[in-house]
Amino acid sequence: MPRYRVFIAYGGSSALTVASAMADCLWHQGLQPQIGAPGCRGSVSVARQEDLFRLLRTCHAVLAVNAAQSYNTRKFIDEVEMARYGDVPIPVLAFIEKGCKVIYVLKVGCTRIEFPKGGHKRKCANVASQLRLEIKRSNSVIVEERKDLPRRTIV
């Protein structure tokens, strides 16, 4: 299976803890995490936020980790908005800690997986499988008009 690149966006220190753990477990699930945080699997150090935006556009999907303190994080909102409303939108999977205030752009139009506080690792396989599905669903097929589209498994 291809090792798809997944950008992990997070807002706040609680989300960073979850994001770091998810980076590691997504790697073990055969995905290539990219995260703008030091000391974890797939960590990327950038000098400017613009470079992080560039990096985001080179990924197949975004895992948006929304936990306590994420709600007012400008950088987090910018990254998710860029993925969802960019030139070519990138699939966004919202990974939300139960009971936390959720940023507006994650409330509608994207798949949500919730986890209880401290229970994020148990959701890892589900997150990885959903990310693969979203990526697969983003690749449409092009055929001549006289032909029928081939049937694929995307749900």
Next chain:
Amino acid sequence: MKHIPFIANPERREQFERAVRKDYDESSIIRKIADCREAPPDESGNFVRIGLRFYAKPDIFIKDYAPSHTFVLPEIIGLGRSIAIGEQNYFMSIIEKSFTTRKVDDMIEMAHCLEDMPGLDLTTAFVPIAYFMDLHFPENPIYRVSHEDARYLIIGDRKARVFWSNNYVEFNKFYFIGKGSVQWIVKPDSTGHSVRVTVNPDVQSQKFDVTTETVARLEVVDEKIGLAVLLSKPPRKEYAESAQRVPSV
């Protein structure tokens, strides 16, 4: 157990169609980059189908198939987006075949190429994502990216909507499109929308056979008012990846 007819609920089917079309309308860039016209169903030409065909579980379309006390939203996220991505891939493949490619050393020489085309009323630029930082922090004053109602690439006194490559629409050349160089021709469905949605029950498999697609073609009206440029100078790289560095578990 009561018998449930295997027929899509009209209101769930309509909501499904609305969601696909809304997703497409929000994602498609084609009307921002090309003149468009609608074609009658019997128009010939090299039209293509762009989209997905798949089996959907019955609870998407039949409310009574959902587990008790569960509401299943009659939507599948990303279907409209995938058509928009397919359109852009098809668009790029056609202009790649039609536009002349100029090989130049660097971005200054690329600007000179554009200056050599005085009749080019530049509207759109497709730029490889690798050059993102070069254009946001240019070493020469010719280029600038402007964030207004949309993102524009300013080249001297010219201004074009800029779109970057990504993992779904990959290209390594710069493409410049002038006004009137291409036309997008689409065959809408009976409702007049570019996206066609068909939902057919398959009783044998107890699933719905769903197709979400657009039928369209790109006509290159004048390939001389478009240009592809391949740069020899590699892009600047300012970040460092350390994907393998910390194997913490």
